[in-house]
Amino acid sequence: MFNNTHGNSVDRILLPYAREIADAEDDLPPYSWGSAVLAATYRGLCDGCSKTDGEVIFSGCPLLLQLWSYERIAVGRPIVSQEPYHDILYGDDEEGWPTMGTLWNWRQRSWAHAQVRRAYPEFVSELDMLTPADIIWEPYTSEAVARRAPLGLSPHCSANAGMWLTTAVLVYDIAVEAHCPHRVMRQFGQRQEFPVATALDRVERHNHRLSRSGMLCSAVWLTTMQPWLEQWDDADENMVEPTGPHTDSSFRAYLTWYLPRTWARLVFPDTNPQPHQASLRDGYAKHHVEALAGAFRLCNMMEADCSAYLTRVDHSSPMTQVEQREAWSRHRDHLRTVLHDFGSRVDYEESQGSSQASTSFPCPATTHEPTSQPDQGRQWNTTAGNVDTEFK
Secondary structure (H helix, E strand, C coil), X not given: CCECCCCCCXXXXXXXXXXXXXXXXXXXCCCCHHHHHHHHHHHHHHHHHHCCCCCCCCCECHHHHHHHHHHHXXXXXXXXXXXXXXXXXXXXXXXXXXXXXXXXXXXXXXXXXXXXXXXXXXXXXXXXXXXXXXXXXXXXXXXXXXXXXXXXXXXXXXXXXXHCCECCCEEECCEEECCCHHHCHHHHCECCCCCCXXXXXXCCHHHHCCCCCCCCCCHHHHHHHHHHHHHHHHCCCCECCCCCECCHHHHHHHHHHHHHHCCEEEEXXXXXXXXXXXXXXXXXXXXXXXHHHHHHHHXXXXXXXXXXXXXXXXXXXXXXXXXXXXXXXXXXXXXXXXXXXXXXXXXXXXXXXXXXXXXXXXXXXXXCCCCCCHHHHCCCEEEECCCCCCCX
């Protein structure tokens, strides 16, 4: 639950808790392990996103983040059987019953056959192009639980469910992280209100940057952390107020406020959108710019070909006439596909190659009237660079 950068060593701060658990006979110490795991994982995300070292390690609980992403987003999600849990997973001890995450750990997994050369930028691009329709916002509804686990889940899954909307800060060691359910109310089936306060309204920047670097463990830390720990005395009373049930109209109003305040990308609009309900069977996001993604793939292929040709030139290895014709024909075909994916109309005369091509950028694509100024005929949509979600 608390991975670190120490390889095969454990943080010494965990040893007293391990001893306390080992010495307990019946009742385990009543610590809030869930909030501590979240705090450690949030801190790991912050550290991982702010470092430029190529060997940076994601600390906290990567498994929790991975299972959360599988449940909500079809980016890097494996394909598994969606059959209900079998009786063999249920023993006499209810605490050992399966959880929602058991689906991804126990089932045989397969993966999409698409291969990429540079995984990191490809995954970042997929995440950037997510739309609200690509997100499973409420994965733990009673209906979803019944479909996956007809006999029920481990009671750990719903323990202290009333605390999910608390505003108490999350604390692990000296890591202080804001808990902001008010930013993701749709995940709880509630209407998302706006404007939305930032996490810095809950935890100021200098407190969020607390570090043990250069400071030994001493009573100073106890005094520093005490105010944050005391918030948990009233955590069940300091809750986010209900905002009413989620509606599409209220969410559109929220997006009108949110989009100008986040990253935006220019994409070609889908002229014939097909309704799609995000589900766990999606192997990848069904975003509305699949044609654009295909065009990028072809551009990458052409870039690789050009690099190979330049290498041959640099090594004084000229291409034969046949090789040049094959190369230029391949690039011509790739560019035709790119133009087609971009919704353009290109009239090719095979006898004259592409020298007589007439190109326009109508929108929608079924329009066949070329424009004198192509840029005026091209239409663009913007999509949020990051859909504001938070795992709980």
